[in-house]
Amino acid sequence: MTGTPAIVLCPGQGAQAVGMGKAWYDAAPEARAVFDQADRLLGTRLGAPITQLCFTGPTDRLNQTDVSQPAIYVTSIACWKAILAKRSMGNGEQPLAAAAGLSLGEYTALTVAGSLTFEDGLELVTLRGRAMQDAADSPEARTGGGGGMLALIGATEEQANAVCDQARAANVLVCANFNAPGQIVLSGHKSACERAAKVAEGMGLRSAALPVAGAFHSPLMAQAAARLGEALAKAPIKEPRCPVISNVTAEPHAASSVSPISDTIRRRLVEQLTSPVRWAQSCQWLAGKATGEFLELAPGKTLAGLYRRISKDVKVVTNDTP
Secondary structure, X not given: OOOOOEEEEEOOOOOOOOOOOHHHHHHOHHHHHHHHHHHHHHOOOOOOOHHHHHHHOOXXXXXXXXXXXXXXXXXXXXXXXXXXXXOOOOOOOOOEEEEEEOOOHHHHHHHHOOOOOHHHHHHHHHHHHHHHHHHHOOHHHHOOOOEEEEEEEOOOHHHHHHHHHHHOOXXXXXXXXXXXXXXXXXXXXXXXHHHHHHHHHHOOOEEEEOOOOOOOOOHHHHHHHHHHHHHHHHOOOOOOOOOEEOOOOOOEOOOOOOOOHHHHHHHHHHHHOOOOEOHHHXXXXXXXXXXXXXXXXXXXXXXXXXXXXXXXXXXXXXXXXX
């Protein structure tokens, strides 16, 4: 048991791997209950039960956006419920200093903070994954050879913007993820990403194409953002019980002079699909303003690795397995 406030970090798409969550499922009845509930809620909407897809794959299906997003969300919440039970805080007594999630992980963070119920969060991320997959397959995305993403290694934000300006031409190409100092991801039409790789090489920067289904966090996700907005308008959203960092602003969600916090959360989650994810800045906010124990939820250990590059003073405890 610990009374130390937790700062909860929630992984995003890319953290998925066949077998994820199985160790938690086997070790903790609280984790098993989350997976079983997800199986009941989703049925065979994804072609197979979510538990089966997480534990046995196949890999190519688990990696598809419409499956990986709900699969990661369910695994993260199962891990969190098991951690709470292990600390004898299964009724929500765990003090929270803050929560943050990378892209999809923002929904997990809002669930951890009590802003979304598990059921509503699962419906939203399932719709989000489907809408993003459909947007990636749309005629607009296909005109430039489909959507793609390109990681720039060693670039500043100014350099990344310069690469976009030089390589964009008549296509879409924008900065999509500020993951850590020197790690920025571009997103847009595949043909523009290919030109960007050559421009980056000419500037002395390394780059790597990412194995993704589409141009996430770019204007090519506008149709997905519209669908998500309709669903979010109907979703009950409560005030979170701790600061939850917005990927769009890299600051906690807050009420504005004209709208309550529930409406600003809805608006930011819609904007998030077509805006850059400011993860490095979000982590800098947490390192400077939040005090407590940093916990990364399953699956994976990606966020702990990024944090080492963002702030050497922060130690993140990973929980990929019990």
